[in-house]
Amino acid sequence: MTSRRKFIAGALALASAPLGAQDKPAPKRIGMLETLPIGQNNVNLVELHKGMKELGHEEGQSYIVLYRSADGRAERFPALAAELARLKVDVFLTRGTPATLAARDTESGIPVVAAAIAEPIEQVTGLSSSVAELGAKRLELLKALAPGITRIGTLTNPDNPAALASWKVIEAAAPGMNLKVEMIDVRKPEELEQGLEAAAKNGVDALIIGLETLAQANQNQILEFAARQRLPAAYAARNFVEAGGLLSYGVLYPNMYYRSASYIDKILKGAKPADLPMERAPPDLFLRSNEVID
Numbered sequence: 701m702t703s704r705r706k707f708i709a710g711a712l713a714l715a716s717a718p719l720g721a722q723d724k725p726a727p728k729r730i731g732m733l734e735t736l737p738i739g740q741n742n743v744n745l746v747e748l749h750k751g752m753k754e755l756g757h758e759e760g761q762s763y764i765v766l767y768r769s770a771d772g773r774a775e776r777f778p779a780l781a782a783e784l785a786r787l788k789v790d791v792f793l794t795r796g797t798p799a800t801l802a803a804r805d806t807e808s809g810i811p812v813v814a815a816a817i818a819e820p821i822e823q824v825t826g827l828s829s830s831v832a833e834l835g836a837k838r839l840e841l842l843k844a845l846a847p848g849i850t851r852i853g854t855l856t857n858p859d860n861p862a863a864l865a866s867w868k869v870i871e872a873a874a875p876g877m878n879l880k881v882e883m884i885d886v887r888k889p890e891e892l893e894q895g896l897e898a899a900a901k902n903g904v905d906a907l908i909i910g911l912e913t914l915a916q917a918n919q920n921q922i923l924e925f926a927a928r929q930r931l932p933a934a935y936a937a938r939n940f941v942e943a944g945g946l947l948s949y950g951v952l953y954p955n956m957y958y959r960s961a962s963y964i965d966k967i968l969k970g971a972k973p974a975d976l977p978m979e980r981a982p983p984d985l986f987l988r989s990n991e992v993i994d
Contacts, residue, residue, distance in 0.1 A: 727760065727761060727762055727763050727764045728762065728763040728764075728790045728791075728968050729763070729764055729766055729787065729788070729789040729790050729791075730763055730764070730765045730766065730789065730790070730791055730792075730793055730964060731766050731768070731781075731784035731785075731787070731789030731791070731792050731793070731803075731810070732765055732766065732767045732768065732792075732793045732794075733768055733770070733777060733780055733781055733784070733792060733793070733794045733795075733799040733800075733802065733803055734767065734768070734769050734770070734794075734795060734799065735769065735770055735771075735772060735774075735795070735796065735799070735913040735916045735917055736769060736771075736772075736916055736917060737769045737771060738767045738769065741769075743953075743954050744795075744815070744953055744954055744956075744957040745765070745957070746954070747954040747955070747957045747958040748765075748793070748815075748957040748958065748960065748961055750958060750961075751957070751958040751959065751960070751961025751962065752961045752964070752965070754961075755961060755962065755965040756965075757961075757965065757968075763968070766784060766787060766789055768780040768783065768784060770798075770799070770913060770917075771917055772889055772913055772914050772916065772917025772918060773888070773889065773913070773914075773917075774798040774799075774857070774859075774860065774913045774914070777798050777799050777801075777802035777803075778802045778805070780802070781799075781802040781803045781805070781806050782806055784803075784806075784810075785806040785808040785810060789810060790810070790811075790967075790968060791810065791811045791812075791813055791964055791967050791968065792810055792811070792812040792813065793813050793814075793815060793960060793964065794812060794813070794814050794815065794817075794826075795814065795815045795816050795817075795953070795956075796816070796817060796818075796862070796911065796913060797817055797818055797819075797821070797860060797861055797862040798860060798913060799913075800812060800814045800817050800821055800824055801821065803824075804821065804822075804823050804824055811825070811967045811972070811973045812824045812825070812826075812973065813825055813826040813960055813963045813964055813967065813973075814826035814827060814828075814960075814978075815827060815953070815956045815957050815960040816828075816829045816951060816953060816956045816981070817829065817862070818832055818861075818862035818865065818866075819832075819862070819865075820978040823973060823974075824973060824978070825963055825967075825973040825974075825976040825977070825978060826960055826963055826978060826979070827956050827959060827960060827978070827979050827980075827981055828978050828979065828980050828981065829950075829951045829956065829981045832862065832865035832866040832868075832869050833869060834866075834936070834949060834950060835854075835866040835867070835869040835870040835873070835908065835910070836869050836870060836872075836873035837949050838870075838908050838934040838935075838936070838949050839852065839870055839873055839874065839877060839879065839881075839908065839934070840873075840877065841934055841947055841949055842906055842908065842932060842933075842934040842947070843877050843879065845932060845946065845947060846906060846932040848905075849879070849905050849906040849932065850878075850879060850880060850905060851879070851880045851881070851882060851902075851903050851904050851905055851906070852870075852874065852879055852880070852881045852882070852904065852905075852906045852907070852908055853881075853882050853883075853884045853896075853899035853900075853902075853904035853906070853907050853908070854867055854870055854881055854882070854883055854884060854907070854908045854910070855884045855886060855895075855896075855907065855908070855909050855910065855912060855914075855915055855922070856883050856884060856885060856886075856910065856912070857885075857886060857887050857912050857913075857914060858883070858885060858887075859887055860912065860913075862911075863910055863911075863912055866910050867883055870908065882899060882902060882904055884896065884898075884899045884904075884907075886912075886914060887914075888914070889914055889917070889918060892914065892918055892921060892922075893921070893925070896922070896925050900929050900931070904931070905931065906931055906932045906933065906934075907922075907926055907931050907932075907933035907934070908933070908934050908935075909922060909933060909934070909935045909936065909940065910936045911936045911937060911950070915937075916937065919939065919940060919943060920943070922940075923940065923943055923944055923945055926945070926946075927944070932946050933945060933946055933947075934946065934947050934948070934949065935947070935948040935950070936948065936949070936950040936951075937950055937953070938950065938952065938953075951981060956981065959979070963976055
């Protein structure tokens with residue numbers, strides 16, 4: 701009799717539970733593939749969450765973020781993307797060509813939203829920042845601020861198609877400004893110091909630092925080298941200037957992450973990437989020459 705009473709009491713308790721508590725769906729999973737550790741990417745995450753909230757989503761309730769960082773090593777992206785695919789994320793969110801290609805190439809059928817890539821990639825939606833064309837502008841700004849410079853070293857990983865495209869733009873623009881440019885070919889973190897030192901010995905008197913995975917993850921080392929060698933440098937990312945660099949011209953990435961929330965929202969509601977054309981970053985998402993330390 702006691703067991704029967706317990707059973708009836710339990711059944712009544714279950715029946716009286718709010719319907720929403722029984723039917724509440726599991727949070728959707730956003731799999732983020734990033735260059736930087738999460739602690740160094742907080743400003744972008746804040747804007748992503750802000751965008752999601754304005755669209756009616758609550759972190760931890762309607763969605764969660766599974767964050768994976770390559771820690772400056774682009775070769776890690778395929779394994780990290782495969783891990784997120786095994787975890788059955790509902791959508792990938794990436795930045796940069798290597799991370800985006802790794803997510804797409806899992807062949808998992810999981811939609812990919814790029815918060816920022818240099819040029820559109822097939823089967824991917826999101827925002828294109830067209831960073832290659834900005835290389836010439838960085839060269840121009842650097843020449844204006846340091847008119848005595850003659851030889852520019854450009855940190856480049858030629859294995860990255862976007863970085864190589866940016867290098868070609870800079871190389872083509874340099875003669876018109878009476879400048880020579882030298883590629884600082886660095887593909888792994890352990891090659892960075894040696895590559896920079898070799899460039900300095902070759903007579904490089906200024907630097908251009910793009911949006912390399914490696915550069916983002918080794919910001920302090922690059923800034924310290926430029927200061928030690930007294931080399932003026934132009935950076936693609938604003939965080940370099942905030943940490944003491946000379947000037948930056950590039951994309952306001954927090955804005956891009958905020959806007960990427962609208963793509964994620966549509967995909968979580970059933971849209972397909974093919975139905976959401978890539979958006980070219982509008983001019984208001986670019987920094988101007990006033991991002992300079994006086």
